[in-house]
Structures are given as C-alpha cells and as structure tokens.
Amino acid sequence: MADFSGIQATPWLRGVVGCFRALALAGPLLVAGPAGWAAESGHGGGHGETKPAAPEPPPPPEKPPPPPLPKLEKVETVPRIPKVFADPLTGLALGGLDPVAFFTNGRPIEGRQDLELDWRGAAWRFANEGNQAAFRDAPEIYAPRFSGYCAFQLGRGFLAEAAPNIWVIYRDRLYLFLSPAQRAAFMLDPDGAVAKAEAAWPALSRQLP
Template identity: 40%
Template sequence: MRPGIALIGRLACLLAVIWIGCPVPPAQAATTERIVVNRFSGVAIEGFDPVGYFVDGTAEQGTAEFEANLWGAVWRFRNEGNRASFVAHPEVYGPQFGGYDPADIARGVTVAGNPRFFAIVAQRLYLFSREANRDAFAADPERFLYEVGKRWPALQQQLSQ
C-alpha cells in the first residue's frame, strides 16, 4: 500500500472517532414564531413539562407518551394528569410570551427562554435566556412587566410575519 493512502485512511479513522465522540449540540429554538419551538421537531420549551413547574417546582422533561398539540407546537408532559391540566387551562400553564425571555422583551428584543431558568410570578410561568435575567426579573417583576407590556405587541407582530 502506498504511504499516502495509508495516511489518508488513518486520518479518516481519526476524524470518524472524533466526530462520533463529540456531543451533539441541542437544536436551536426558532425565534420567528409566537411560541418557542425546536425548529426540527416542533416541540415547545425543549420538551419540558409546563405543568411540572407548578406541581413540582422544578424543570422536568415530559415524554412523547404524553403530548398535546396546541398553538402550532407539540407540548410534552410527565403524566396524563399534567397533560389534561394544560389542555384545560393552557393560558395558565403555558409560558408567558410564548417562552421568550421577558427581560429581553423589555429591552426590545426576542430571545428564546431556556426552560431551566424559570420563575413563577402571580401564578404565571416565565422562562429566561440567562440566570442573570431571571434574577433581575424576580427582584422587580412589575417593572419588567410594565416594559414588556409596551414592547410585546410590536415584537409579537414581527414574530408572526
């Protein structure tokens, strides 16, 4: 075998091992929709159970076994009870502002919230892109919600175009 071909073969094997061993980055959420969804699967809030935030106080993954389609998104739940609660009252259990970060909306931009950074204020779920945004919002939610109220309608219109 020629030395050049052997080298190419070894390099190809090395690249394959590196490629297989690299973690796959999570799919990015779409930011041109009214609800933050995975652009490949259509799953909202990365498959986290929106009712679980209220019931368990933590961010818990839902399963494909318990799904509901609403607002053009697939929502996942941990159990049938959570699914039924969401379907009966999506305005209560769904993330406010479609899952976009209210701290960023207050600044005039739409940034998808991360389901791991959340707050429940006045019995409503808010998701944040960063922990610092969540902490700032939690310190003075009224101020942020006032700013969001001024900016969200125009931003929402842009998302639907």
C-alpha cells in the same frame, strides 16, 4: 248771407245752409267713428286693446339633497396570537419539558413521548395524564408567558430565545429567561419588568411567524 249767385236768400234757404254748415263741422267726428273715440278715450275693443303679458315660466324644481354617506362601522381588530417558541428541529415546546410540572412539582420534569398534544404550533409533552388533562383545559395558565421568549429582554425592546431551564413563577405566571443574569435582573423589580414586557409585546410579537 244775402244771396247765392243772384239767388234770393229766403228763410228756407238759410236753414238749409245752416244744416250744411253743421254737417261740415261734425264731419271729422263722424268719419272717425266709435273706433277713433275708443282709441282716444282708452275704452272699447279693437286695435286699441293692450294684450296681457305672457305668464312667467315656473321656477325649475329644486334638486333633492344628496343621500347621506353610509356610516362605516368600526372594525374590531382581533389581536394576532403568535406561535409558541419551539425547537426548530423537534417542534417541541420547552424542549419537551412538562409545563404543568413547573407549578405542581416546583421544578421542570421531562415529558413523555406518548403523552403529547399540539397547541399554537408546538408539541407539548407531559409527565402524566393528569398534567396533560390540566393543560388541555387551561393552556394559557400553564404555558410560559410571551410565547416562551425572554421576559426581561422584551422589556428592553428585544426578542430573545429563552432557555426552558431558566425560569421563575411570578404571580401565577411562568416566565423564561435567556440567562441567569437576565432572571436576576428581572427579580430586582418584577412588577416593573413585567409592565415593560407587556407594553412591548404587542409590537414585537408581530415580528414572529
């Protein structure tokens, strides 16, 4: 540059002009300042910072397992004991015959009215005090099996009233029958007849009062 509007260009003037040129070139950088540099370079603070992500919420707590179901204890069923067959008018078992006499005397004997005791819903009479005491101590031994119902008919699936004077003692048990024919049929196979009667008795006895 030789001159400025007729002004003589001197070395001093040329130095001043060079300074202005340098300032003009550096102007944008100075205007932007450190903030602009920080934004471009990714350093420093200010508006150029990225906020940290919000923490994720904790997972919901696991539900506790349901309590175990209570164990049901097995209930033992007590077998029902039916009443002994008794005369509906008098309430006497065996028609008043002494149950112990079948074993001790080998035949039925009429019991005494003054020697009487109640057992399983029936009145039992005895020929003497000894028989009464024996029955009191062990009634299940001397009382007829199947509550006095016909042992043979039970094996066929029926409840039938038995006659106390038609009887048999087999394997130390007293069995009564509906008729002599039923007793004879029983004695053809007593073990088989007893097994059939025992198998049918639990269900048939539920029909009794």
